[in-house]
Amino acid sequence: MNEFLSRFVWIMRGKLSEAYPDSDKNTIDGMLLIIVEKVVSEMEKGGGNLDQMIGGGGGEPTPSEDFSEDLWRTVWEISNVVLEDMQKAQKKEKVKTFLQSEEVKEMCRFAGEVGIRGEMLRELRFKWAREKMEEREFYQSLERLKEEEEEEEDAKEVVKSERILVGGDAEDGVSEERPNVVSLPKRHGKLKYKIYGLDLSGPKWAEVADRIHETEEVIWPQEPKQISGKSKVVTEKILSLQTEDDPSQLLAEWVELLQPSRIDWIDFLDRLKERNTCLYFKIAELVLGEESFQANIRDYSKLIDAHAGENRLDDAERILKKMNENGILPDILTSTAMFHMYSKAGNLSRAEESFESLRSQGLQPDMRVYNSMIMSYVNAGQPKLGETLMREMETRDIKPTEEIYMALLKSFSQLGDVNGAQRVATSMQFAGFQPNLESYTLVVEAFAKAGEPDQARHNFDYIMKLGHKPDDRCTASMIAAYEKKNLLDKALNLLLQLEKDGFEPGVATYSVFLDWLCKLQMIDEAEQLLTKIAELGEAPPFNVHVSLCEMYSRARNEKKALQALGVVEAKKDQLGKEGFKRIIEGLTAGGFVQDAKRMLELMQAEGIPVPEQLKLPLMMSHSHRRPTIR
Secondary structure (H helix, E strand, O other): OHHHHHHHHHHHHHHHHHHOOOOOHHHHHHHHHHHHHHHHHHHHHOOOOHHHHOOOOOOOOOOOOOOOHHHHHHHHHHHHHHHHHHHHHHHHHHHHHHHOOHHHHHHHHHHHHOOOOHHHHHHHHHHHHHHHHHHHHHHHHHHHHHHHHHHHHHHHHHHHHHHHHHOOOOOOOOOOOOOOOOOOOOOOOOOOOEEOOEEOOOOHHHHHHHHHHHHHHHHOOOOOOOOOHHHHHHHHHHHOOOOOOOOHHHHHHHHHHHOOOHHHHHHHHHHHHHHOHHHHHHHHHHHOOOHHHOOOHHHHHHHHHHHHHOOOHHHHHHHHHHHHHOOOOOOHHHHHHHHHHHHHHOOHHHHHHHHHHHHHOOOOOOHHHHHHHHHHHHHOOOHHHHHHHHHHHHHOOOOOOHHHHHHHHHHHHHHOOHHHHHHHHHHHHHOOOOOOHHHHHHHHHHHHHHOOHHHHHHHHHHHHHOOOOOOHHHHHHHHHHHHHOOOHHHHHHHHHHHHHOOOOOOHHHHHHHHHHHHHOOOHHHHHHHHHHHHHOOOOOOHHHHHHHHHHHHHOOOHHHHHHHHHHHHHOHHHOHHHHHHHHHHHHHHHOOHHHHHHHHHHHHHOOOOOOHHHHHHHHHOOOOOOOOOO
């Protein structure tokens, strides 16, 4: 009853607030009190039976003298809704108890063993729990019927006894009731079975039964052979092999001894997979060529998918080649696995081929395929092609995720493509994703890369106008925009203004300023900023060491140049083309020709093309006499 009234008051309060928007809380509470008192009084009249109060749960509301017809109908409708919700909640709690029953758990375990997983297993689990609940309720209803019949029989016996005591059977004309004995009729001749009008006793059904039995032998899974004797010894030898061992000879011996069928091979591979995954891949590839294994397209695609999941491109492509050589054409599942593998590995050309192959097979790309292809374009630095696919998604009513919008926006920002960044930011808003500080910062970075400080400042001010407080990264992007045009005074004024509003510069902002001062050869000021970065308790970013190395090299400060160069060389894989260029030009300008040549060789070893303008100054320069770093 308490639950009913709590739910009723909650819904009724909303109805009253909607009908009387000008009434305050006290007035609404007074109305609720009157309504609840009336509802409780009606319950008491009906003996506390909710169904009687609301007309049996589904009929018309009983008219009330105290309430208007509309108000009482509203009370009646809300009561019905509350009762239905309570019944659903009770049923839900019952289902929960049956979900944890041993019978349902056993069926779920069996389903898991035969390969049923995920959403399908979840639906089956709830289905089995509901069936068990309905079965329990059915038997409980039978028990209730039995108890009611026993009570009726007891009542009849009591009445009969009273009559006998009063006057006897014969005198009152009451004859003893004899129970009706019901027996099965006696069968004559051969028994016939009929189901839905079919006579199953005819001879033709014997032939049907034989055919069903033969079909079951094909469909029903067979048991693998028992491995014993020498076959068992060879099996253990194979399972104990190392990954680098050649299993061909032992496999041939195993086949000769056991004469395996497909089920034997599957059982053997399952055991091998549990023991040694790497050896499993090696032997599974050999088994594909065994005639007794009867390899089909699923066996090939399963192995390809496993290799693709581990990013083993060469292995997956080798299996695919064997598949084609054996006359088995890849299906959509195989092509999809290969596509995701190429996308994940960053192989753009093969990913594009696989993507077009999927389309040629009639597959309409889904969200996952589109996302993989777009991310492949983003990682390859071609966001315009990714944006084209995103527009294609929108035309097919497939809503791109926020992660896709942000990835494209970041890619356009890194390239300094202002128009592309603004297009994506606008599309993102139309798609219902609210702009945040991260997206605004990326737009500012795009203008900074493009060398447009005025537009970057416009967007920076707009961020503050919307109530966002620019963080260290956003401020650093704005300072970098001023650096492109060497507008140091504006950058310093902006920083002073932000510090008045409570902003505290971080490593990112200090790093941009330090790089700027290094380019201006303002050594003392740059070293002061380096001290401030150290005071923040963080190690200077890698690009700071590049800036210091260039600055000290141009200033011919040999000791500090060597220190910075040592840090840079230790992480040469992070330099990139621009980093190598700055270091080599700085070393050459400072007269450290031998070190510059060594860095040029490192640049070539990293596979980075060397511009001719770097080689020419080295050929014409003379070495500054000093020890070089080895």
